[in-house]
Amino acid sequence: MAQTRNPGDRLPGDIVFETRDLRIGAIQHDGSEIRIVKGVDFKVRRGEVVALIGESGSGKTTISLSALGYTKPGLSFTGGEALLLGQDVTKMTTDELRPLRGISVAYLAQSAAATFNPSIRINEQVTEAPVLHGTKTQAEANAKALDLYRALELPDPDTIGERYPHQVSGGQLQRLMAAMALCGDPELLVLDEPTTALDVTTQIEVLKAFKQVIQEEGAAAIYVTHDLAVVAQIADRVIVLYNGEIKEAGPVHELITNPVHPYTRRLMAAIRPMPEAGQGEDSSDEHLRADPALAAKGIDAGYGVIGSNGKAAIPVLRDVDVAIERGKTVGIIGESGCGKSTLARVFAGLLPASDGEIHLDGERLSPDLAGRTREQLRKVQFVYQMADTALNPRQRIRDILGRPIDFYRTAEGMTRRQRVDQLLEMVELPLQFADRYPHELSGGQKQRVNLARALAANPEIVLCDEVTSALDTIVAANVIALLTRLQRETGVSFVFISHDLSTVSSFADEIVVLYAGMVAEQGPTDRVLSPPFHPYTRLLVSSVPEPRVGWLEEAAQTREAKAGASGSVQLTETGCPFFARCPVAIAGTCDVVDPPKLNDGAGHIIDCHRSLEELGG
């Protein structure tokens, strides 16, 4: 119908999937309905990638699953149609759906690790669907899988299928999952946040592989994400969802360059662009540097039993020096597994360092909790990533916030109740929340309570461990704004740990770049983010997706991206741990000798064997 009405459609191809006034809801015991998807219309054509974007709770995953004729437990189709190749899957029985699933439509989940069975070889799992459905013989499926491994640029495509899932890296497993989905030549691919759990340097490769293979296979795809920058790289059309309704829809460049609906504009505004080189104030006040609130020197730490050589069985950090100035924010960034959370736990005393010293206000801190005084404990507070698990589900907010007030006696002339109210005001929550339980709050609100609990101690230093990573873009932006305001008002220092360079760079005064347990580079934010770069920082900076079309292709061409494509993140005994991935490594030096600290005189230190001049270009 649409074709006849609109012959000038710029996107040719048959309609693979279409929803017409699709409604999905949860029917309660008393017959009332909680509406999750409130009448959604869209089409996906062959060769087209349609992105569904919105925050959690917007219904984007629920809508994408409707393409498989599936609803999450407790939900059901309450109206409208979802036409897959012209058939309404909302009215089909499981038996009728079975031949479609895995063949006509395939699903890619967020976590590849959870999708693969750890005890079955990869190839067997990749080829399972078409063989099971009888659309391909095992030999045909194997040939198809091999083609896909090559197209997805997996290492050793001939033999990778013989491995078990734990024998490949996370990014490779994510690509193998794409191979699994594509092996049955599906008409429609549903991708649910397939790169969200990956590090930026890995995300690039996976996105590139997905994009290429979708184009080659000519499949249609629904791409679910909350990340507009990722959408810009991979989607042809974007549908913005809020609360189960479409707020704006259109071609990707239209939406990114010219967002009209206020919600879309807010989404765009929440993406903080990487600061340009040289932007921001120079915060290298040497007199402050002389008297930091917290200074760590030569920290070694790890997990497991500490052996006779004084090292932990599984070393994580080696020789880390970090200083945190009063009233400033230090951002610690690095990929997962680089030891950034471990460093925060060492500061907090939760994991005693096996070597090195920590000084708080000039006093030497005991490495473990038991050796620290209550006053020292009060000054260093820890905020956890997951507010869900960090707040006791059986305590009311009043008790959660009240306990540190009583414990550290920080009410200072106020009653406990007044102090709790004051804290709720500080984190911009309504006062009546004091009598609620954590599960009655949304994710962002819980994170605010989590933060308020740390502030209740009147701390000098708050260690924020990935506090915005689990939040949606807009909510995370609000939390960052809150942190900035709190710092201005209370003069507290923040240690902000994140894998997301753009978030950190937007408000940290200083940045510490960790790689495999060692500091690669540190210094004032604007200096770290401008040349000269440590080779790893350069890779990180160039890997942060930008919300514009065509960025992916440009980034993939750079030397850094090619170098960063493989290699393990392992702490080495000697030398620079980045050696294996470094494009400018000097064999025989970098892997044997610890890198010297190159100081440009303004507090900017790069640990590298190359000279500052060489790193500048």
Add this chain to the structure above:
Amino acid sequence: MSNETLTPGGAHPDMLGGMTDPEKTGHFVAPYDEGVSFDELPDSAPKERFRLSLTGWIGAIIVVFWLLVAVFGPFIAPWGENDLPFPDDYSEFQSPRAGAWLGTDVEDRDILSRIVFGAGRTIGIAFAATILAYVLGVVLGIGAAVSGPKVDMVMSRINDAFLSLPTIMLGLVVVAAVGSSIPVLICTAGLIYATVVFRLARALGMEIMVMDFVEAAKARGEGRWWIITREIWPNAAMPLITDFGLRLIYVILFISSLSFLGLGVQPPQADWGSMVRENLGALQYGESVFPVLAPALSIATLTVAINLVVDDVSAQAGGRLSKRL
């Protein structure tokens, strides 16, 4: 409903067909009010109130019935525990008749009255033993969970040694050695089942110990007592209460088995297990099956009914717990 608001004029919006923007871009924008804020959406759908299923209701009714019988039974029983309703009639195992609605047993006593008296004794002993098992098991189990690996190791291995003994055999040995009385029964069953509760409480404690909020309490400098009573216990209580019902069933069966073997409740006191034993002869010689069937059915209905309720509660509590944690 929301559909009408999507396009001006109420037409069916066609994203790709470009009805909203017939030029060529296919750019669709939903109507909006300037200045409307977009609040953060709730994390999850509102939770449903706890409801019993049909089988849960059936179970609950039966459990309540037996509890009422256990508590008030002695006041309403037609006869005393050892009364003879028909002192002149010497035939044992009589069929149900007026005055003895379930017939009479091997000693010519009224079965209905003995079931009623037995209910109080069976349920009472089982309840007391289960409470004892819980007090011991929970205190030691959570204690082991928070006490560090060495203490935990010692306590757990001792517990494993006790767990490896067959319960009935252990019970028989203890009762045979000390002699049977109701306090001995309660202590024996309590100690034996404390081992199982210990395992559960320790596992739950361990699971909660590694949650961030417990670590946050430790980082704050809280002592062990605060962590046990304020952080761990409130979160372990719900699954433990669910398990309590299940454990009660096992203890009822255990007490009944001991009584059946002659080492539980001693005659002439009535108890469901011992009633089955006393009246076993009815299966061979008697004209009525009620002397055996009635106490056996009582045990079966009570345990199955508890199970039905526990199934419902644990499905709900389990779901909620996993969501909360």
